[in-house]
Amino acid sequence: MRHIRLDDMRIFKDAGFAMNLVHDSENFKIINFNFKAGQELPVHSHDIDGELAITVIEGEGEFLGADGAAIPAKQGDMLVSEIRVPHGVRAKTEMRVVVVIAPPI
Template identity: 55%
Template sequence: MKVFKLDETRIFEKDLNKFLVHDSPYFRIINFNIKAGKVFPVHSHPVEGELSIVVLEGEGFFLGDEGSKTPAKPGDIFICSIDEPHGMEAKTDMRILVTIAPPL
């Protein structure tokens, strides 16, 4: 069993801070911290699989294809195919937890 303390990665030194939480052949978990007003650009990956984005802290928007924006607040979960365009925009300092399966 592995325990990772997310409160220790509450760091906003750059526009986007990235912390690898877990990496295995089955899935990868990454904690991203996005400063208020910054954007994690919309992107996709040309592979099969799924990802989830859980908002841990802060408010902003899930970003998608063709400029779509869906409000995001703590406790919200966005789930999509890895090849579907996805990104985030932070209104306030925002922390998200991304799970990718299988890992890229």
């Protein structure tokens, strides 16, 4: 068992978003991304089987998808998707998300 304080990872960068590996095991991976307003994780996908969950823990922005799709996202919102499905995130304010990937990539 491990106790992790995500607030200790509350770091933002002017050039590019901040990424913190929270947990990595053979079962799943957890990553904390911190975005300043206007920053984004571009829409992408992975050619493997698996699922991911993106949870907004602070701020507001959008979950991004294929063909310009954008879903409003704010604190407490979660996107669950297959890893093969195009996905991304764009911040409207300072925004922090936690991504869980299973199996890990």
